[in-house]
Structure formats: C-alpha cells, structure tokens
Amino acid sequence: MTLKGLGRGKGGLDCKRLGRLDGRGGAALVRRAYDGGMRLFAATREYPGIEERVARGLAGVTRSEYLLLTDVRASDAEDFRRSLDESLRALGTEYVDVLCLRGVCPGDMSDGLREAMTEAKRSRRVRSLGLASDSLEQAREAVCGGFFDAVLYPLNSLSAPEELELAALAEERGVYFFASMPMAGGLLRSAACAMAFLRGAGKVHPLWGAEYPWQIDETAALERKPPRLTRLLHERIEGEREMNAGMLCRGCGECMPCPVGIDIPFAARAGYIIHITPRGAYTDRETRGKMRLAMKCVGCGYCADRCRFGLNVRGLIRRGVNEYREYMWEQGEEWE
C-alpha cells in the first residue's frame, strides 16, 4: 500500500486545534495550508466539527490532490461502520486515505471488527488502516502484527530510545509512522529543530498542530524546504532535551491505577490537552471532578515507580492542576 505524494519525512496538518476556531476560521487555515503546499490533513472524530472544517477548507480541490487521515473509536463492527459512514459524510468524500482506530488494543479486537475493517479497505472506502495509540506496547503490536498499514504515535526529540526504535521498526516492516505531538505538546519551541530531528529519525510523517496563520506558514515553509540537522541544530535539540527531561507524559496509562483514583494520563497532560482542544471542551462536571481529585494526590510515588519513562509524575500532576485552574479562570468558571 502506497500513499501517493507522501514521500519520506513528509508531514501534514494535525487539524485537531482547528476546533478552537469557528468553522470559517478553521476552514481558512486548512486552505492556507493547502495553498502553502501541504497535502496531508489529519482530522479526527474525537472532537465535533473538525472533519467539517477540513471538508470546507478543501472544497473545490480535486480529491486526488491531497490525503486525508482521520481517527475513530469503535469497539465492534457496527460501531466501526457507523463511525466510518459519519466520517465520510462529514469529510464530504468517498474515501479516506488512512483510517486510524483509537482506543482499542490490537490483541483485543474481535473478529467482527477486523472483518469490518478489512471490508472497508476491500471496498476502497478506506485506503489504509492504522492504529492510533499512546501506548508503546499497543503501537508495537500494531507495527508487528501485519494487520495495520500505519501507526499514529507521539514522537519528538524528547522521545525515549525505545520509541525511536519503534519508528525504525515501522520503516523496516513497511508500516507508515505518523508522529503526533512533534513539538511535544508545546514543550519544544523550535519547529525547525523538531522537523530536522524527526527527519533524521527515519520514515516518520509528523502531524503539525496549528491554530494561527503564522504557524501554518512556518510549517508549510519548512515542509517545502526541510532543514538539515546541522551541528548547531543538533546542539539546540540537545539543550531542549536536557531542559525538558522528565516532562513529557505520553498518556499511555502504564502508571495506573492510582490508589486515590486519579486519572493520571489526563491530569498529567491537562495543560496540553486544554490548549489543543476546542475552548471550553473541558469545563464539564466530569473533568472538574477529575481535576479536583488530582488535587488530592498523596505523593505515594506508585505512579512514578511504574512510569517506564522515569517521569516526575507528581510534578506533572501539580502543573496540570495549575494550568487547569488558569483555564477555568479564563473561561469565567467556578471550579474549586
């Protein structure tokens, strides 16, 4: 399976953050990215209106001129078929180039779900199947299992050696590797460094998040003329790694369960999540409850013992709580 136009190291636009803009503003950024030369657009069903913004932004463009990726959550065949129908309708297309399944462990997929996915590929409504996961084990299973053509996993210059090995393994097995969080959720500041690093990490396709026109322009320019990993950039990357050591939570959940009941993958990444998703998306009762519970962390250290990336989990949770406090204050919401 080959995705036309997706050469080595070519990235695309991660459209998740477009949910922070209104429909017209989001669509305008998609078109700006297309006009700037970007040809891969990653939508999602996780947040309402993203696929619609992508469709609106690309209206009138010949379908074969760009690639569409989207992700769906589905636990069984019926769920999958319904989600796919909804995605195709929202994207205004007859097919998606990559459909990533999210929230499912490859080993736990039912035969019915596998069959429905295979059928979607056979009927050409889906050109390739991927797994979107923040779990290294699940992503590795997808790369090695032979069922998936692609994997969507967080990768950047703060990634651990075993995560970079996964990218190399994907290349060896002919599996497309789409990298989410190429800027480590805002921990990294230089897009040039991030791009140079990922281009050196193998056949990786970064998905760049953007919310402002200047971010689109910067990424599109770098995609057109990718930076080389010079000694200067290499030193800068090393500096960023040192400065941010222990700060990148992947959301894998391997540190769970917490004896207090804290949702660690959410609380530790709360600052990042609230800044990339539609404004006000996390002011609901459930999230308030989660973050209130996060304040009750007793510092037992079980989570840090289980985190294979050696993170300061308690510190991350504290930071998450602080950022959530600020976010709620900005929204004018009562919380504590």
Ligand code: SF4
């Ligand atoms: S340190 Fe806090 S978050 Fe971690 S397991 Fe203990 S109570 Fe839960």
Ligand code: SF4
């Ligand atoms: S703290 Fe570590 S184990 Fe827990 S979700 Fe984050 S990266 Fe995974």
